[in-house]
Amino acid sequence: MIAFILRRLAQAVLVMLTVAFIAFAMFNFVGDPINNMVGQDTSLQDREALRQSLGLNDPLVLRFGRFVANAAQGEFGVSFRLAEPVSRLILNALPATMELAIVAALLAVIFGVMLGVYTGLYPNRWLSRFFLTISLIGVSLPTFLIGILLILVFAVLLGLLPSFGRGEVVRIGWWSTGFLTWSGIKALILPSITLGLFQMTLIMRLVRSEMLEVMRTDYIKFARARGLTNRAINFGHALKNTLVPVITITGLQLGAIIAFAIITETVFQWPGMGLLFIQSVQFADIPVMAAYLILVAVIFVVINLIVDLLYFAVDPRLRIDGGRSGH
Amino acid sequence: MSSPSRQPLLEVRNLRVEFFGRRGRLLALDDVSFHIDPGEVLGVVGESGAGKSLTGASIIGLLEPPGRISGGEILLEGKRIDNLPYEELRRIRGRQIGAIFQDPLTSLNPLYRVGEQIVETIRTHLPMSEQQARKRGIELLQEVGIPSAAERFDHYPHQFSGGMRQRVVIALALCAEPKLIIADEPTTALDVSIQAQIITLLKRLCRDHGTAVMLVTHDMGVIAETADRVAVMYAGRIAEIGPVQDVVKRARHPYTHGLMGAIPEMGADIDKLTQIEGAMPRLNSIPPGCAFNPRCPSAFDRCREEKPYLLPVERSQVACWLYDETGARREAAHG
Numbered sequence A: 001m002i003a004f005i006l007r008r009l010a011q012a013v014l015v016m017l018t019v020a021f022i023a024f025a026m027f028n029f030v031g032d033p034i035n036n037m038v039g040q041d042t043s044l045q046d047r048e049a050l051r052q053s054l055g056l057n058d059p060l061v062l063r064f065g066r067f068v069a070n071a072a073q074g075e076f077g078v079s080f081r082l083a084e085p086v087s088r089l090i091l092n093a094l095p096a097t098m099e100l101a102i103v104a105a106l107l108a109v110i111f112g113v114m115l116g117v118y119t120g121l122y123p124n125r126w127l128s129r130f131f132l133t134i135s136l137i138g139v140s141l142p143t144f145l146i147g148i149l150l151i152l153v154f155a156v157l158l159g160l161l162p163s164f165g166r167g168e169v170v171r172i173g174w175w176s177t178g179f180l181t182w183s184g185i186k187a188l189i190l191p192s193i194t195l196g197l198f199q200m201t202l203i204m205r206l207v208r209s210e211m212l213e214v215m216r217t218d219y220i221k222f223a224r225a226r227g228l229t230n231r232a233i234n235f236g237h238a239l240k241n242t243l244v245p246v247i248t249i250t251g252l253q254l255g256a257i258i259a260f261a262i263i264t265e266t267v268f269q270w271p272g273m274g275l276l277f278i279q280s281v282q283f284a285d286i287p288v289m290a291a292y293l294i295l296v297a298v299i300f301v302v303i304n305l306i307v308d309l310l311y312f313a314v315d316p317r318l319r320i321d322g323g324r325s326g327h
Numbered sequence B: 001m002s003s004p005s006r007q008p009l010l011e012v013r014n015l016r017v018e019f020f021g022r023r024g025r026l027l028a029l030d031d032v033s034f035h036i037d038p039g040e041v042l043g044v045v046g047e048s049g050a051g052k053s054l055t056g057a058s059i060i061g062l063l064e065p066p067g068r069i070s071g072g073e074i075l076l077e078g079k080r081i082d083n084l085p086y087e088e089l090r091r092i093r094g095r096q097i098g099a100i101f102q103d104p105l106t107s108l109n110p111l112y113r114v115g116e117q118i119v120e121t122i123r124t125h126l127p128m129s130e131q132q133a134r135k136r137g138i139e140l141l142q143e144v145g146i147p148s149a150a151e152r153f154d155h156y157p158h159q160f161s162g163g164m165r166q167r168v169v170i171a172l173a174l175c176a177e178p179k180l181i182i183a184d185e186p187t188t189a190l191d192v193s194i195q196a197q198i199i200t201l202l203k204r205l206c207r208d209h210g211t212a213v214m215l216v217t218h219d220m221g222v223i224a225e226t227a228d229r230v231a232v233m234y235a236g237r238i239a240e241i242g243p244v245q246d247v248v249k250r251a252r253h254p255y256t257h258g259l260m261g262a263i264p265e266m267g268a269d270i271d272k273l274t275q276i277e278g279a280m281p282r283l284n285s286i287p288p289g290c291a292f293n294p295r296c297p298s299a300f301d302r303c304r305e306e307k308p309y310l311l312p313v314e315r316s317q318v319a320c321w322l323y324d325e326t327g328a329r330r331e332a333a334h335g
Ligand SMILES: Nc1ncnc2c1ncn2[C@@H]1O[C@H](COP(=O)(O)OP(=O)(O)OP(=O)(O)O)[C@@H](O)[C@H]1O
Pocket: B019, B026, B028, B046, B047, B048, B049, B050, B051, B052, B053, B054, B055, B065, B066, B067, B282, B283
């Protein structure tokens, strides 16, 4: 198991270096960084001096090494657009995105698993068919359309919920949270539903098909023959066996939620990293884009590592295979 | 033919099971009647698809839809259990009637320790604390012959071999001391070298605990050694049922003859009988009259028109027109 973790860590480092290289390449090969920093009237000599002083004439490997070292310390330079340190911009936007993503993921997992279990256990009930039909709509409608529809109904027509922004936030250290104010919570509802809906239907369909499969297995039949209660069978034996694929998909989806947040944040003008990224793209604000890219990659890699470790927690067959005896 | 002196443990009367599908109904069990006395081993044999497993599933109330009991009754110690609500029947499963299935590799939940599954079963049925159940579970594992049981108790199923897993399954079936165990081909999936061990173990345990067994198997050797009585099934009906010596050595029904590969006592069709030709009909093409008639070397007109029903022949019961109400074999059968 230790070997497995080490192997996974090595892979993670490799992935991160690749992503870092892409980000680094953006810096160096998309446009001229000097052009972005100086005015029109700067002389060629001044430009060259600046180039030299910034180390832009150093060998590629050295520059890449420096880039990685800086990135590892959260140092991505200064935003071209806002002339502020990228790290500060990202830190300001991070809480908004994380809170949105966490609420969306919780919604997706809780309702996805519950509906999946229900529709898997009672595939023939009217309500199950209803949920399945609804989920089809959830899968096929694009996120932005769902967001706009929700805004139309709940913000414009009913006037119940805000259509943009985070509402009032409370600062705790550098973290700004919307969980502590009523308007913050209200502002979270529509975006998190928009963001989580697709993943919820995905998880629901996955849990359902796994559940249907597991209910047909011999060990479930044998559990019934032993007279175990339905509760023990459905939620102990069956649900636990559906968990491995559910954990995988959910883990991957969590990464996807953060990535998809770009669309939702744009629709709801949610001041998170996704919105920051979109605005940066419009201005070719390379440092911010590079930082965003790396941060998202880190999140993906960390989630994958956690998913791998959860496998071991859930499935004993993956743990050290000791004590297998002969006849 | 239960003796009037004592009540049979299990009684199945005229059981009918049907599948209700899109293409209409299929009669899978037709008028199945038999009983099992306390502590008795009833062997059940018959070709694949004869309805052996369905009979077992009906008794423990685990028929899977679209299968349904559509007639007859099942009595446990004189009380009907076929029409009980799900929850009451659940309490009988495992507690009064245990079950063992064919494949020990897949009967245990791979994600739970063997001990957890035992403790869970014990505590579902008996008022015991975690510790008491654990103690009893370890004793059970010892009893089914698992070495260093206390240590193995906390292992996962994949850490056991097939034979050891089937021992665990037997322990699970026995752990609430049921009065009857339905063992559906308990050794078919196992290595030939361990089949005998498992059967011997099952037989010993059930004798020690006074547990009756309905033993479904294809192995006539096992039947001859283990069973007290034997039921022979064909196309959803019982063809013959009786004491093991009679059924194995002096089979009355032509189908039983064929199954046992036995030499018939009389008649000219010796060669045809040693091996049954053809295949058992599918449920949707069961011929009228005796279901066996297309394959039966002794078939005559009546066999193609009327369904034979079980009639006593000495200590057995046989469903075949070769025997009349008095149990005598008709001599003028070949009409
Ligand atoms: N879901 C179902 N729908 C229709 N027919 C079914 C269904 N399940 C079982 N049957 C039929 O019921 C009959 C009896 O099946 P059963 O499993 O009891 O046979 P068996 O005697 O146990 O055979 P085997 O020795 O192969 O285990 C078979 O003909 C089978 O095709």
